[in-house]
Amino acid sequence: MHLHPFELHRPTTVEETVRLARGLPGGFDWLAGGTDLLPNYKMHLNVRPHLIALGGVDELRGRSGGRVGAMTRLGDLERDSEFGASYPGLAEAIGEVATPLVRESATIGGNLLVETRCFFFNQSLPWRESLGYCLKADGDRCHVVPQKVKCYATFSGDVAPALAVLDARVEVAGPDGRRSVPLLALYDAAGDGIRRTHLGPGELLVAIDLPDSARGMPANYQKLRVRPAFDFPELGLAAAGRIVDGRVESLALAAGGLETYPRRFDELTGPLLGERLSEERIRALAESVRLAVRPVHNTFLAPDYRRRMVAVFVRRAVARLGSVPGGTAG
Numbered sequence: 422m423h424l425h426p427f428e429l430h431r432p433t434t435v436e437e438t439v440r441l442a443r444g445l446p447g448g449f450d451w452l453a454g455g456t457d458l459l460p461n462y463k464m465h466l467n468v469r470p471h472l473i474a475l476g477g478v479d480e481l482r483g484r485s486g487g488r489v490g491a492m493t494r495l496g497d498l499e500r501d502s503e504f505g506a507s508y509p510g511l512a513e514a515i516g517e518v519a520t521p522l523v524r525e526s527a528t529i530g531g532n533l534l535v536e537t538r539c540f541f542f543n544q545s546l547p548w549r550e551s552l553g554y555c556l557k558a559d560g561d562r563c564h565v566v567p568q569k570v571k572c573y574a575t576f577s578g579d580v581a582p583a584l585a586v587l588d589a590r591v592e593v594a595g596p597d598g599r600r601s602v603p604l605l606a607l608y609d610a611a612g613d614g615i616r617r618t619h620l621g622p623g624e625l626l627v628a629i630d631l632p633d634s635a636r637g638m639p640a641n642y643q644k645l646r647v648r649p650a651f652d653f654p655e656l657g658l659a660a661a662g663r664i665v666d667g668r669v670e671s672l673a674l675a676a677g678g679l680e681t682y683p684r685r686f687d688e689l690t691g692p693l694l695g696e697r698l699s700e701e702r703i704r705a706l707a708e709s710v711r712l713a714v715r716p717v718h719n720t721f722l723a724p725d726y727r728r729r730m731v732a733v734f735v736r737r738a739v740a741r742l743g744s745v746p747g748g749t750a751g
């Protein structure tokens with residue numbers, strides 16, 4: 422596996438970065454830590470002739486209160502004890518990404534935009550060539566759900582669900598200036614699965630903003646994967662909320678690793694607000710999440726198993742948020 426030749430650009434401000442992106446013939450990719458993009462380039466997956474490295478743009482780095490620059494490395498956030506104490510579920514998710522070595526290069530912005538995964542896509546060029554390629558790179562059909570329109574590759578980032586349950590927003594910069602959007606609005610959930618986000622041409626992530634309400638919010642993250650030391654999520658479930666004396670003051674659940682985009686389950690948790698929780702109600706919630714999700718068979722673990730595990734994770738997540746009278750730990 423070798424890298425195609427590309428031209429590397431190193432801007433130093435957001436404005437220069439956006440300007441540069443306008444005039445590059447043949448297309449470009451933003452390069453953050455490169456831990457996802459460069460392995461994909463080595464497999465000749467959708468390579469572009471230009472890479473714009475974001476590492477020299479100071480504004481994108483570091484944390485100030487609830488604002489985290491898109492280029493902040495996961496390893497730095499992991500060592501930030503004040504961050505970990507303020508956002509325990511988020512810190513848990515960050516600590517579950519890849520390996521300690523990868524987290525030294527991997528950034529939080531890159532994690533939110535990590536390429537979706539499928540075992541017909543994350544393969545070498547000869548492997549894909551022998552099968553005839555697929556919609557997501559070089560081909561015109563899907564090997565998972567036979568049709569020629571939509572890709573069902575799985576969103577496999579750990580951090581997005583943990584941010585989503587905290588109502589995080591992202592700041593985006595582009596040719597038309599800057600805008601702030603709720604994190605989940607970034608993802609093009611109704612699209613063809615190939616265009617993954619609502620980022621316009623030349624737009625990049627500048628920062629993630631956590632609201633004041635997220636600080637100190639009880640939260641947790643659980644991950645299902647084949648090799649615990651290493652692998653992408655086959656399911657990642659984040660939960661946040663306050664359950665006081667068995668009554669639900671707030672509750673949010675979000676999952677990744679199951680479908681093409683990370684998603685929240687407000688339509689299922691909403692009816693529980695203000696209600697007293699019982700073991701029966703938690704089981705009913707877990708079952709409704711299981712029925713709502715639609716994983717397909719394009720990662721290692723079978724879709725049915727991942728659906729059953731999401732129900733298990735929901736029960737455990739809620740039990741960890743607060744004690745439920747008469748309930749067990751799931």
Ligand SMILES: Cc1cc2nc3c(=O)[nH]c(=O)nc-3n(C[C@H](O)[C@H](O)[C@H](O)COP(=O)(O)OP(=O)(O)OC[C@H]3O[C@@H](n4cnc5c(N)ncnc54)[C@H](O)[C@@H]3O)c2cc1C
Binds near residue numbers: 624
């Ligand atoms: C062995 C291994 C195991 C892994 N396991 C996991 C895992 O368990 N969980 C997990 O979540 N990930 C995993 N990853 C994937 C990856 O390491 C992480 O998701 C990482 O956080 C990606 O960040 P990065 O900075 O390296 O992104 P890059 O690889 O640089 O970029 C990823 C994508 O985001 C785009 N991008 C990056 N920054 C911006 C920005 N500011 N604005 C717009 N677009 C941007 C890039 O153009 C690219 O498309 C693994 C990778 C490896 C090699």
Ligand code: SF4
Binds near residue numbers: 557
């Ligand atoms: S889901 Fe289908 S189109 Fe998407 S990567 Fe897999 S085989 Fe390709």
